[in-house]
Amino acid sequence: MSEQTSTPRPAVTGSGPRTAPALLSVEHLTVRYRLGRGMTGRARTLTAVRDVGFTIGGGRTLGLVGESGSGKSTIGRAILRLAPVSEGRIVFDGQDTAAFGRRTPLSFNRDVQVVFQDPMSSLNPRQTIAATIGQALTRHRPLSGLERDREVTHALDRVGLSGYHSDRYPHELSGGQRQRVAIARALAPRPRLIVCDEPVSALDVSTQSQVINLLMELQRELGVSYLFIAHDLEVVRHISDEIGVLHHGRLVESGPAERVYRTPEHPYTQTLLASTLVANPARQAERTARRRRLGADA
Ligand SMILES: Nc1ncnc2c1ncn2[C@@H]1O[C@H](COP(=O)(O)OP(=O)(O)O)[C@@H](O)[C@H]1O
Ligand SMILES: [Mg+2]
Secondary structure (H helix, E strand, C coil), X not given: CCCCCCCCCCCCCCCCCCCCCCCEEEEEEEEEEEEXXXXXXXXXXXEEEEEEEEEECCCCEEEEXXXXXXXXXXXXXXXXXXXXXXXXXXXXCCEEHHHHCCCCCHXXXXXXXXXXXXXXXXXXXXXXXXXXXXXXXXHHCCCCHHHHHHHHHHHHHHCCCCHHHHCCCHHHCCHHHHHHHHHHHHHCCCCCEEEEECCCCCCCHHHHHHHHXXXXXXXXXXXXXXXXXXXXXXXXXXXXXXXXEEXXXXXXXXXXXXXXXXXXXXXXXHHHHHHHCCCCHHHHHHHHHHHHHCCCCC
């Protein structure tokens, strides 16, 4: 036999190089929350996400945008197995996560991490930064005290923090510094995907740019993929390879970022884009400043 035998490649529908299967594939995802019984005694449900599909390739970023209540966090939570998958499937690295059942494999818990909007509530206020990072490092890998200290220093250095910060408590840091700690903690288990749920929404504009630049740098260095959630199209512009626009739980538009910004197809996307371009001088100035900092040819 002269021909090499190879396993058939799964079809690729979206992001990533054509030859590689997607790292994450969300297919026809519908999420319903149970709301308990109403006055009539009938069980009520709320459909937060309807028939949503997208893929994220290795080392790529999908920016997911939509107004508050559109279902963005629910999608992130479903991927993290914190919200129910009522219909459809979520496939990570070729594995249907429904097959995990109740026990999420350790490898998945390591591979998929999260950064939330508010690090003040996601970081333990009674733990120093070094303790928080150290704990994240040793959760999945046994390390000696010495190795642990060395790795904590390295993890903080990688997100632009120093030894000065390692003995501080979360309340002693700025919002941007806390978010850097949350990013260092998410990176500690060497994940392949990070769900970033509005990680910069609580930060001022210049800090937003710094944190986004940091995430992009880390992606180049480590090849990690992001699902980057925001309510503002402008925020995800520079970090996203693909964009998905959610409206009332439905993905009304998705595609390569450049195409979505240049020729938005759905009226809702056009409205969202227009609202970032409003004739609001303060907003315009912010926007210009942000783009300049990001080195865009604005
Ligand atoms: N645990 C929950 N139980 C019931 N309804 C929820 C729950 N979490 C979110 N919802 C509802 O689902 C919808 C989508 O919420 P969410 O995913 O948080 O939107 P977003 O992140 O875009 O603001 C909203 O109507 C919200 O009220
Ligand atoms: Mg949310």
